[in-house]
Amino acid sequence: MALVAGVLALAACSAPRPAAEETPKARQLRVQALIDSGSAAYRNADFTAAAKRFAAAAVVNPEDPAAFYGLGMALSKLGRDDEARVAYARSRELSRGEIDHESMPREVRYRRTRHP
Secondary structure: OHHHHHHHHHHHHHOOOOOOOOOHHHHHHHHHHHHHHHHHHHHOOOHHHHHHHHHHHHHHOOOOHHHHHHHHHHHHHOOOHHHHHHHHHHHHHHHOOOOOHHHOOOOOOOOOOOOO
16 A cells, blocks of 8 residues: 555645635546546556556545556556556455446446356
8 A cells, every 4th residue: 555655645746736615526527537538648558647647536536446446557557566456456445336337437447257
């Protein structure tokens, strides 16, 4: 967790500052915009920018599993496997039975399967 905390601390420095009275809806829209931006950077193979954007989304809403999953994907591509594992674990912890599959970005969705 310390590794992810370090990444999140760096992202907090570059994350846009919230308005004094930001509504929950506005906050969620900002998080979704950061996740969408991170997904676009990831698709363009700009993994450093993707990691920063996903980390910024995780700073704005530390309870969003999609932000941590995207962060894990980007960190993995950067070869930062230990940090990626921590981000994936946090995403899994947050999403256990609590997330609506359709609300996640297309790049982040996964299908839960049952193995024999």
